[in-house]
Amino acid sequence: MVKMKGKSQSQRIGKKSRKMKGALSTTTNTTRHLQLQLGQVSLIPLQQPSSTTATTSSAVSCFQNLLDAEAPNASSSRVALIDNAAAAAADDRDCILSQDFFCTPDYITPDNQNVFNGFDCDRENTPCPKSPEKLNTTKSKRCRPDAMSVHPLSPTFCSDHQPVVELGKDSGTEELALEKTIAPGKPKAQNYVSHSAVALRCRVMPPPCFRNPYLKDVSDKDLDPFGNQRLKCAGLFPAFTGGDGLSRYRADFHEIEQIGRGNFSSVFKVLKRIDGCLYAVKHSTRPLRLETERTKALMEVQALAALGLHENIVGYYSSWFENEQLYIQMELCDHSLSIRKYSALFTEGQVLDALFQVANALQFIHEKGIAHLDVKPDNIYVKNGVYKLGDFGCATLLDSSLPIEEGDARYMPQEILNENYDHLDKVDIFSLGASIYELIRRLPLPESGCQFFNLKEGKFPLLPGHSLQLQNLLKVMMDPDPVKRPSAKELIENPIFCRIQRTAS
Ligand SMILES: Nc1ncnc2c1ncn2[C@@H]1O[C@H](COP(=O)(O)OP(=O)(O)OP(=O)(O)O)[C@@H](O)[C@H]1O
Numbered sequence: 117m118v119k120m121k122g123k124s125q126s127q128r129i130g131k132k133s134r135k136m137k138g139a140l141s142t143t144t145n146t147t148r149h150l151q152l153q154l155g156q157v158s159l160i161p162l163q164q165p166s167s168t169t170a171t172t173s174s175a176v177s178c179f180q181n182l183l184d185a186e187a188p189n190a191s192s193s194r195v196a197l198i199d200n201a202a203a204a205a206a207d208d209r210d211c212i213l214s215q216d217f218f219c220t221p222d223y224i225t226p227d228n229q230n231v232f233n234g235f236d237c238d239r240e241n242t243p244c245p246k247s248p249e250k251l252n253t254t255k256s257k258r259c260r261p262d263a264m265s266v267h268p269l270s271p272t273f274c275s276d277h278q279p280v281v282e283l284g285k286d287s288g289t290e291e292l293a294l295e296k297t298i299a300p301g302k303p304k305a306q307n308y309v310s311h312s313a314v315a316l317r318c319r320v321m322p323p324p325c326f327r328n329p330y331l332k333d334v335s336d337k338d339l340d341p342f343g344n345q346r347l348k349c350a351g352l353f354p355a356f357t358g359g360d361g362l363s364r365y366r367a368d369f370h371e372i373e374q375i376g377r378g379n380f381s382s383v384f385k386v387l388k389r390i391d392g393c394l395y396a397v398k399h400s401t402r403p404l405r406l407e408t409e410r411t412k413a414l415m416e417v418q419a420l421a422a423l424g425l426h427e428n429i430v431g432y433y434s435s436w437f438e439n440e441q442l443y444i445q446m447e448l449c450d451h452s453l454s455i456r457k458y459s460a461l462f463t464e465g466q467v468l469d470a471l472f473q474v475a476n477a478l479q480f481i482h483e484k485g486i487a488h489l490d491v492k493p494d495n496i497y498v499k500n501g502v503y504k505l506g507d508f509g510c511a512t513l514l515d516s517s518l519p520i521e522e523g524d525a526r527y528m529p530q531e532i533l534n535e536n537y538d539h540l541d542k543v544d545i546f547s548l549g550a551s552i553y554e555l556i557r558r559l560p561l562p563e564s565g566c567q568f569f570n571l572k573e574g575k576f577p578l579l580p581g582h583s584l585q586l587q588n589l590l591k592v593m594m595d596p597d598p599v600k601r602p603s604a605k606e607l608i609e610n611p612i613f614c615r616i617q618r619t620a621s
């Protein structure tokens with residue numbers, strides 16, 4: 117409780133009540149009637165005026181507002197009072213909910229919370245959202261003209277898309293109205309699953325589980341027994357897809373700035389509210405409406421999760437669907453090696469360092485039976501001098517048992533453009549060679565023409581300032597015959613890397 121100087125808060129409130137009663141004594145019969153009712157409703161001005169005069173006038177004007185609101189008959193005045201009481205109650209709830217917001221598990225957090233806490237999902241960008249503006253009940257009246265009020269925790273609380281839910285009109289009590297799901301005498305809509313029903317189901321059922329195609333040794337029976345059926349209706353679950361309900365992104369993270377944008381996604385630097393640490397959160401830029409689109413998008417996180425931790429692979433923390441978009445929480449890196457954004461010149465030592473570290477990442481993922489298929493400078497990130505392979509959006513299984521979607525054509529070897537998928541691990545080796553070549557030259561790789569095809573043949577001009585040993589290594593990595601390219605394991609065993617190991621030790 118906030119202590120006030122010299123006097124307790126209740127003493128001050130008592131003083132204000134007495135002043136208000138003084139004002140009441142001069143009013144009409146109607147006022148006395150209202151005064152009786154006010155005995156049960158505390159009228160406390162929201163803002164405490166500094167001077168005594170201001171306090172009195174505030175109390176009077178507050179009372180005057182109630183008088184103005186009073187309708188000719190008693191029941192409507194009761195409605196006005198209930199509305200004000202409900203609004204005050206909503207205020208209290210809002211204050212509590214703005215705290216609860218951060219600690220309640222998704223599937224029990226009320227949906228439509230953003231509606232009544234005044235939390236603007238688009239513009240919210242503050243670490244600690246303030247308690248919302250007081251909502252008056254006009255809003256519920258506009259949505260539901262015949263309703264007295266709706267408990268905001270109810271799934272039926274005012275939403276533009278709410279199906280009709282009739283409320284009890286208990287004129288004899290001043291409690292907040294109890295909701296009745298079906299109005300007596302009204303025909304029940306057939307074959308219609310109400311939004312509220314879905315919201316309710318979301319709260320009692322956890323979201324579905326998916327089989328990870330990159331993990332071979334997990335049997336289907338280890339998964340959620342309803343998984344298959346529920347995958348089909350995953351898009352129906354607001355808590356799962358976001359819907360118009362709670363934003364897990366907004367609830368859990370404070371967005372700091374956009375740090376990247378790919379063809380399919382945007383990446384943001386965020387602060388996780390609960391642990392105070394910085395992360396990168398990537399989300400798809402267009403909605404994933406179809407089950408096939410969601411399944412495809414999920415493969416990126418499934419690959420990351422199946423791989424587990426490696427120093428040279430971007431760390432993966434968590435993922436979820438929201439508003440038909442897939443969100444991926446990752447380790448935050450300093451920048452990518454994109455030559456459009458990062459223009460530093462690479463010495464041979466730095467080039468070898470980057471090559472060695474990414475080759476380590478490739479060895480790790482190839483050993484787990486996974487190919488990346490989109491190795492390029494944009495997808496190699498740096499954090500404190502450590503290179504990390506990221507963007508597993510094209511990852512697939514080496515045995516070609518999963519669909520194959522090749523990455524950026526500039527970094528792809530000829531065989532994959534010819535749809536020969538026999539040596540997918542060697543595709544990554546070619547792409548790494550092409551990436552290093554681009555980093556050395558600081559010029560974007562050609563997208564077509566003679567040079568484009570020459571590179572696919574492993575033919576490129578000399579690289580001044582770099583050792584022949586390195587240039588030969590790049591040529592063999594970009595050999596048109598995938599079999600002649602070294603594996604990632606062979607690559608990291610190349611004696612050329614003794615140089616950087618010597619420097620490091
Ligand atoms: N974990 C991260 N830390 C720092 N920056 C990142 C991170 N993840 C992504 N980025 C930045 O965001 C950019 C786009 O990310 P990403 O490549 O994953 O998106 P995408 O849409 O899959 O890309 P693409 O167009 O290559 O398919 C990256 O090039 C990088 O600059």
Ligand SMILES: [Mg+2]
Nearest residue numbers: 378494495507
């Ligand atoms: Mg990318």
